[in-house]
Amino acid sequence: MSIATQSQSDLTVVRWQRGVPVFGVPVRTRNFYFLLALTVVGFVLVIYRQVAGLGAATGLSDGFAWGIWKTFNVMTLTALGSGSFPIGIAAWLFHKRRLHAVMRTTLLISLLVYFTGLLAIAVDVGRPWNVYNFFDIFRWNTMSPMWEVLWCMPLYCLFPLFLENTPPVLEQAYYFFPPIRGLVVWLVPIIRMTYPYVVALAYTLPMMHQSALGGLMLMAGTQVQALWQTPLLPLLYMWAAAWIGVATTIGAMMLSCTAWKLPMDQSILDELVELMLKLIKWWVIVRLADIVIRAIFLGQFFKMLTPWYLPMLFLAEMLLIAIPAWRLQRPEVRNNHYQLWMNCFYIVLGGLGYRFDPTTFAYRHWSRTYYTPAIAEILISLGFISFCIIAYTAAVKRLPILPAPVEQWYESEHYYKKIYPYIQLSGHGNENQYRPHYAD
């Protein structure tokens, strides 16, 4: 390779090195106001639901006691925010160092999705004033999956996930708000000291409550159709959450990079795709093996075929997962941004389908009561989702979250210096204070 081409390739290969705010882009755009309006409508309707009661605000009935708040916002959508634990485990425990670059983004997505999931539970619960039972150990039924969801999800969201999301905020405060510097410098060693314990908790808790979400439908027994109902449901739910989360992270990173014209690091995207494909491959094998074993050895074959539309649904979700995963094995598909994004989109769709179907379509399929979500229900659900989106866009524009090449960091310094002349993002005099304590 000649020197000329080498330098050329150095120029074209992008490496994500640091989290950098998306600078020079306004937060309050037209889309922002539209989504903000949806959010406000959603939150106003939350008040309406609290005053009017569940019956008036929702389409729920005794036949279908759980609506989209639980089945979609909590049991399905939280999978989107589960990217942080598989990526974190790959990065920290399996030495995939490069994946640290996307940690801040995936942690932010996790926080927002889980936070709105918690709100959805709070809105859905019919007797919220009795939540004090959480703290009465003598009333706990620890074997109930619902208990685990109700305890584990808030714990995860409010403790490890929250702490993991503080570094970008502290960092920004350090640069842009000098009076707080002393506090940040004092806090950072403490955060570093507790980090392994917090991070380990951040991997254990999602595994627990994501499997408990599968456990929720386990308790419905034979009321869930045999294609979905299996004692492995908790494991498959948790596992599906892992790769749905990774696919969502890829999709969100690519969307953000496209929307704000940021460079994409193909090597990290490749590594994420590899991680996702590994997870999907074994998930599909276990899922199919479980079905074959139950169909042949436990005689559930004919139960699986009725009613006719459920096997179709099963086929649709499996194909939505398997075909894109198969195609993504080829490097030319991965390197094509459009193809990569679309295939990740199909995988997320299939995964969400897998998590949604046993709660609604495959549940009590003989029932004569139908459930149609009320408009208020849909608007509240949409309000939560739009809240996630506006909070995400606002956060990445103000905080160093999205990864970028280090040149972007210097450019951002150049940009911010015009507005805040006192800031200094590079070549610090007091770096030593901020420098971590580490073993020799």
Added chain:
Amino acid sequence: MSLSRRDLLKIGVVGGAACTLPAVAAAKEHAVTAPPNAVGMLYDSTKCIGCKSCVVACAQANNLVPDTTLDSIHQAPNDLNAHTKNIIKLYKGEGANAKEYAFVKRQCMHCLDPFCAAACPFNALEKDPQTGVVSWTPDRCIGCRYCQIACPYEIPKFEWDAFNARVVKCEFCGQRLAKNQEPACTFVCPTHAVIFGRRDVLLNEAHKRVKNSPGKYWNDHVFGETEGGGTQVLYLSHVAYNKLGLPSLPADEHPGRWMRYSEIAQKWFLLPIAIYVGIVAKLKENFREHEVEMNEEHKKTGLIPQI
């Protein structure tokens, strides 16, 4: 402390095995047994005349507000609901069986191993260890409605219209049992189609009826003897039980069957704790390496490292 990946795996496997093996052993002997003083009801559809006295008596005994679901007629609901804990329904045959009909009294079955109680996160629905009555405690219920999802008989009903919504289902007239009275429905039944007693006594009685008139009852079977591990409300009928809306559950269809494996993982949180300890051990080591690397990066570029 330095741990290789293999050590971590060992810790995980050994720790996991150590805490799950006793649980596996316990999971196998998950047999359903009736409580020592299990009360019960025996409903014989062939004796029922469909007078609905029991529906009225139930509403009176439990202070239920009049059901006005239908226009111009009260106390005539078409199914159990938030104002109806007990109902007499009618099965009518179709086609060749057009003349066939049967009444059925629908109410809580008071399962020996109830799905609702296993599902309830804060034990608002509880099975009495003595009588086996499944009852609801208002101040424990957070209204998650998991009981409605889990119950295979679709019995618990939620007061959708109310602000302070309650979960409504037959509680075996607990206030009357406490006064040594039998439940209102069995008390008023004019034909003794539904009778009250100890579950074992009623089961004998049901078997006696089946034996005395062979072929009268469907498949000579007592519904509730084995269904879903057994129920405390027993049924006899001349038509197939699933025609009456009673699902044909296999004998092992109880929470234990489904939760057997997840219970293992959840028992005393031993498995999560083992995983947590393993991850912390490995993380500490990797974290130190990472910090060294970060510091070198910092020296090179002069930029403050990001966590």
